[in-house]
Amino acid sequence: MQSRSAEERREDLVRLYREASVCTRCPLSQGRTKVVFGNGNADADLMFVGEGPGQQEDLQGLPFVGRAGKLLDQLLEGIDLSRSEVFVANVVKCRPPGNRDPLPDEIEACKPYLHKQIDLIEPKVICTLGNFSTKLLTRSQRGITSVHGRPQVHELGGRTVRVFPIYHPAAALRSTRTLEELREDFAKLPALLAEPAPVPIGAVAPVAAAVAAAGPEPEPPQMDLFG
Numbered sequence: 001m002q003s004r005s006a007e008e009r010r011e012d013l014v015r016l017y018r019e020a021s022v023c024t025r026c027p028l029s030q031g032r033t034k035v036v037f038g039n040g041n042a043d044a045d046l047m048f049v050g051e052g053p054g055q056q057e058d059l060q061g062l063p064f065v066g067r068a069g070k071l072l073d074q075l076l077e078g079i080d081l082s083r084s085e086v087f088v089a090n091v092v093k094c095r096p097p098g099n100r101d102p103l104p105d106e107i108e109a110c111k112p113y114l115h116k117q118i119d120l121i122e123p124k125v126i127c128t129l130g131n132f133s134t135k136l137l138t139r140s141q142r143g144i145t146s147v148h149g150r151p152q153v154h155e156l157g158g159r160t161v162r163v164f165p166i167y168h169p170a171a172a173l174r175s176t177r178t179l180e181e182l183r184e185d186f187a188k189l190p191a192l193l194a195e196p197a198p199v200p201i202g203a204v205a206p207v208a209a210a211v212a213a214a215g216p217e218p219e220p221p222q223m224d225l226f227g
């Protein structure tokens with residue numbers, strides 16, 4: 001199927017933003033100042049998904065504007081990328097009170113927005129930051145400590161995408177060991193972005209498909225066994 005142009009997808013993303021900005025699907029809407037939909041390049045190859053807005057994000061309506069955001073900027077600079085080239089979003093679009101963890105019902109209510117964002121942006125790589133986005137997008141309970149730094153292939157937004165779990169920058173601000181690991185994982189991103197799109201899950205790999213289409217090999221001609 002022919003995918004829609006970047007302009008069409010961007011327009012749909014703006015429509016989705018308008019819908020999210022008045023959302024009342026969960027109780028988090030009652031305590032928010034602004035919905036933090038996400039921002040960046042609507043046609044980005046690389047998308048980051050954090051957990052949820054903090055106080056500064058809630059006030060400004062933008063993701064990762066606090067200390068964790070500054071670290072994200074530095075890490076991006078280290079691989080010659082800027083925030084305007086990537087798209088940054090969160091699992092929940094409204095701030096949980098007192099920065100508590102988002103609840104399962106809140107994540108569930110907000111999930112369609114994230115999936116639609118992935119569908120419209122069509123990223124090649126989704127970097128999940130920390131446990132919440134990693135567990136949601138890998139559909140697994142395996143935590144970030146055991147899965148970070150190793151790319152996975154998942155079906156998301158109707159496409160096959162590489163999901164690359166890494167530590168949340170806020171966790172790296174609390175531990176130098178975590179910061180080192182986050183830097184090491186970040187350094188793997190350019191090579192990951194340069195890889196060809198992953199083979200769709202369930203599809204037969206091209207070589208295997210060609211062999212199958214050609215049918216069974218003909219019997220080798222009988223040799224002159226009897227003189």
Ligand code: URA
Nearest residue numbers: 050051052053063064
């Ligand atoms: N932490 C997040 O997970 N998201 C933000 O937007 C800011 C901090």
